[in-house]
Amino acid sequence: MYSKEHQTYLKNIKRTNYLVLFFQLFIILFFIILWQFAADHELINTFISSSPKMVVKTLVSLHQANNLYQHIGITIWETFLSFSLGTLLGVIIATILWYKPFLSRVCDPYLTILNSLPKVALGPIIIIWAGAGMKSIIFMALLISVIITIINVYQGFMDTDPGKIRLLKSMKATKSQIYFHLILPNSFGTIISALKINVSMSLIGVIMGEFLVSKSGIGYLIMYGSQVFNLNLVITGVFILCIVAALMYYSVLYLEKFLLKNKK
Amino acid sequence: MKPILSIDHLKKIYHTKRGEILAVDDFSYDLQKEQFVSIVGPSGCGKSTILSILCNLDQKSDGEISYDKNIRIGYMLQQDSLFEWLTILDNCLLGLKIEHGLNEESKQYVISLLEKYGLKEFIHSYPSNLSGGMRQRVALVRTLATKPDILLLDEPFSALDYQSRLAVSDDVFRIIKNEKKSAIMVTHDISEAISCSDTVIVLSSRPCKIKSIYPIELTDKKTPIENRKCKEFAKYYDKIWKDLDFHV
Ligand SMILES: Nc1ncnc2c1ncn2[C@@H]1O[C@H](COP(=O)(O)OP(=O)(O)O)[C@@H](O)[C@H]1O
Ligand SMILES: [Mg+2]
Numbered sequence: 266m267y268s269k270e271h272q273t274y275l276k277n278i279k280r281t282n283y284l285v286l287f288f289q290l291f292i293i294l295f296f297i298i299l300w301q302f303a304a305d306h307e308l309i310n311t312f313i314s315s316s317p318k319m320v321v322k323t324l325v326s327l328h329q330a331n332n333l334y335q336h337i338g339i340t341i342w343e344t345f346l347s348f349s350l351g352t353l354l355g356v357i358i359a360t361i362l363w364y365k366p367f368l369s370r371v372c373d374p375y376l377t378i379l380n381s382l383p384k385v386a387l388g389p390i391i392i393i394w395a396g397a398g399m400k401s402i403i404f405m406a407l408l409i410s411v412i413i414t415i416i417n418v419y420q421g422f423m424d425t426d427p428g429k430i431r432l433l434k435s436m437k438a439t440k441s442q443i444y445f446h447l448i449l450p451n452s453f454g455t456i457i458s459a460l461k462i463n464v465s466m467s468l469i470g471v472i473m474g475e476f477l478v479s480k481s482g483i484g485y486l487i488m489y490g491s492q493v494f495n496l497n498l499v500i501t502g503v504f505i506l507c508i509v510a511a512l513m514y515y516s517v518l519y520l521e522k523f524l525l526k527n528k529k
Numbered sequence: 530m531k532p533i534l535s536i537d538h539l540k541k542i543y544h545t546k547r548g549e550i551l552a553v554d555d556f557s558y559d560l561q562k563e564q565f566v567s568i569v570g571p572s573g574c575g576k577s578t579i580l581s582i583l584c585n586l587d588q589k590s591d592g593e594i595s596y597d598k599n600i601r602i603g604y605m606l607q608q609d610s611l612f613e614w615l616t617i618l619d620n621c622l623l624g625l626k627i628e629h630g631l632n633e634e635s636k637q638y639v640i641s642l643l644e645k646y647g648l649k650e651f652i653h654s655y656p657s658n659l660s661g662g663m664r665q666r667v668a669l670v671r672t673l674a675t676k677p678d679i680l681l682l683d684e685p686f687s688a689l690d691y692q693s694r695l696a697v698s699d700d701v702f703r704i705i706k707n708e709k710k711s712a713i714m715v716t717h718d719i720s721e722a723i724s725c726s727d728t729v730i731v732l733s734s735r736p737c738k739i740k741s742i743y744p745i746e747l748t749d750k751k752t753p754i755e756n757r758k759c760k761e762f763a764k765y766y767d768k769i770w771k772d773l774d775f776h777v
Binding site for chain 1 (some may be wrong): 585603604610612623626627
């Protein structure tokens, strides 16, 4: 049993946690109610700003039209593909750069430029080359996630304690042994945080791609909605996107926890 | 007796963009089997350079280093450099894994070392659970795992606080004597050098040359902590201090 002071201390922590949760829920509910109220009393023009009720209606009709889940599924699948490919390719390329310092020096300015270039600018070229389909979308998202992964993971590799490298060298370790015994496990944390960045980057890339390609997916729903001036559809699309983004981010967070636990 | 390691007119020049740095000018010494030698000298004079060359981390510029080809050299640095994601045992097995020498027998040997030197209950713990002194002992066991004949210790205790430093230097000394190893230790602590070694080599400032060599003869020679009480201790301390002070 804890002392009285400690019990109050624990109680206070719990109370703060509840309070935080309360305000988090309060803000979203307040916002929805205010929005509906403004719509009901014609304080806002629902034609351009929609309303919670209309969003729900749109959701229901999308659900009945039966292709809602197809759009969501496609976006998730594209994000998943570019996320995994981006991470894998990024780590592999970072590894090659680590193995070949000369190559890394040669590539350095190109990586910097590619990283600061808004990849959406390449969209039209990508579509012409890869066709107006899923390939282009994934390529676009891949481009966004892979460059940032290369840069972050390579940095992680290079930040390895030189003392540890010296130690392995004094044991006459080969370069691959240094990589597998030290560099890779040492950069585990960096790779995990690259995953978190990547999931958002991939989603950004996929939505951008869907805007451009305009065939299916949540990005397409939003684009289509804006083209036919159906703001209900646009806002519903954004709403779905929020949920999908949150779900994916928390899945990666969960994956991180799982991996970290298995490691120790 | 034939020396286990013989260094003859060793010279090292570092080439950098800004120019050449003559780090070691002329260093010669014959290390005998089971001898414990300390090297002291002003900081930056080239002590670490000598050790790095001896264990092939750096190339010498001139001179001769000769030892029997069966002789193995182990290197221990100031930082324990334990891998945080490996258990104490796995850390100690690292050298064996690298040289593909890990088998049941060598593993048992490492476990026996850990047990012998008071780390038994930590075999499956991670380094973060150990104190600085214990980590340094683990680092020594890791070095011993591949059964080196000569140990090179580069300021092995300077990351520790004074109390653990005394205790750990006692431990390490005992372990090295126990395992009948020869050792070259670099230190900037004069007392540590006198109390641990059979011979102290004093280097001049960079580019280093040998300034003087003191065979340490103490009546009642025991462990490093005990040795500090010997009557000759102060005499050696004084001499070495003067040698070093002259150049600082
Ligand atoms: N890799 C290196 N490249 C260039 N100069 C170096 C290198 N390593 C050491 N030096 C220089 O050589 C000299 C001796 O260094 P070091 O052996 O580390 O000294 P100590 O261990 O005695 O303090 C120093 O002046 C240092 O700057
Ligand atoms: Mg040094």
